[in-house]
Amino acid sequence: DQQVKQNSPSLSVQEGRISILNCDYTNSMFDYFLWYKKYPAEGPTFLISISSIKDKNEDGRFTVFLNKSAKHLSLHIVPSQPGDSAVYFCAALQIGNQFYFGTGTSLTVIP
Amino acid sequence: DSGVTQTPKHLITATGQRVTLRCSPRSGDLSVYWYQQSLDQGLQFLIQYYNGEERAKGNILERFSAQQFPDLHSELNLSSLELGDSALYFCASSPDRSWIWSTDTQYFGPGTRLTVL
Numbered sequence: 001d002q003q004v005k006q007n008s009p010s011l012s013v014q015e016g017r018i019s020i021l022n023c024d025y026t027n028s029m030f031d032y033f034l035w036y037k038k039y040p041a042e043g044p045t046f047l048i049s050i051s052s053i054k055d056k057n058e059d060g061r062f063t064v065f066l067n068k069s070a071k072h073l074s075l076h077i078v079p080s081q082p083g084d085s086a087v088y089f090c091a092a093l094q095i096g097n098q099f100y101f102g103t104g105t106s107l108t109v110i111p
Numbered sequence: 112d113s114g115v116t117q118t119p120k121h122l123i124t125a126t127g128q129r130v131t132l133r134c135s136p137r138s139g140d141l142s143v144y145w146y147q148q149s150l151d152q153g154l155q156f157l158i159q160y161y162n163g164e165e166r167a168k169g170n171i172l173e174r175f176s177a178q179q180f181p182d183l184h185s186e187l188n189l190s191s192l193e194l195g196d197s198a199l200y201f202c203a204s205s206p207d208r209s210w211i212w213s214t215d216t217q218y219f220g221p222g223t224r225l226t227v228l
Binding site: 100 | 153154155156159167201219221
């Protein structure tokens with residue numbers, strides 16, 4: 001049962017434009033949502049998180065938006081840079097339970 | 112470099128065999144997490160240990176087991192291996208000093224690629 005879904009396996013964006021990565025979830029009890037970035041041959045690295053009581057969190061070029069009514073979150077990267085090319089995983093956590101990860105979206109930023 | 116080390120980097124074995132994957136967490140981190148990444152399932156949480164004790168269990172098969180030792184390193188044991196067990200296995204660590212899950216950033220190791228032939 002996939003509780004966290006990333007329906008777009010890949011995304012291509014021009015350098016300097018906005019990248020929007022989407023994630024849907026099914027469990028309304030999740031407390032936190034996180035985004036991880038993964039380069040080939042490396043482990044994932046934490047990028048940004050958001051608590052379920054907020055609807056937006058910003059960190060530099062990265063902003064995560066949470067729409068609880070739609071059970072949807074998105075990661076915006078502005079402006080996109082070639083070094084952002086990686087696989088992005090969204091994850092959801094229910095305190096006292098476990099992490100659930102999406103299947104990832106591969107972002108390619110074209111110079 | 113996250114500070115989390117995993118050995119071996121690659122492992123090739125046959126169906127029915129048993130393997131052990133090893134993880135050393137970052138210095139001072141008490142929690143260790145194991146994940147499996149496969150092409151069709153994405154990243155799946157397997158199990159978490161905190162200071163030697165099992166804390167949370169995810170989608171871990173009965174053929175798999177893990178433990179965390181007094182020096183905080185952890186091992187993931189995979190037995191009766193099947194072709195479908197071929198995947199990248201990641202270990203992550205975090206400080207996680209509270210007894211409940213926190214949102215401490217997890218630091219991932221580089222992974223062990225397991226190929227079952």
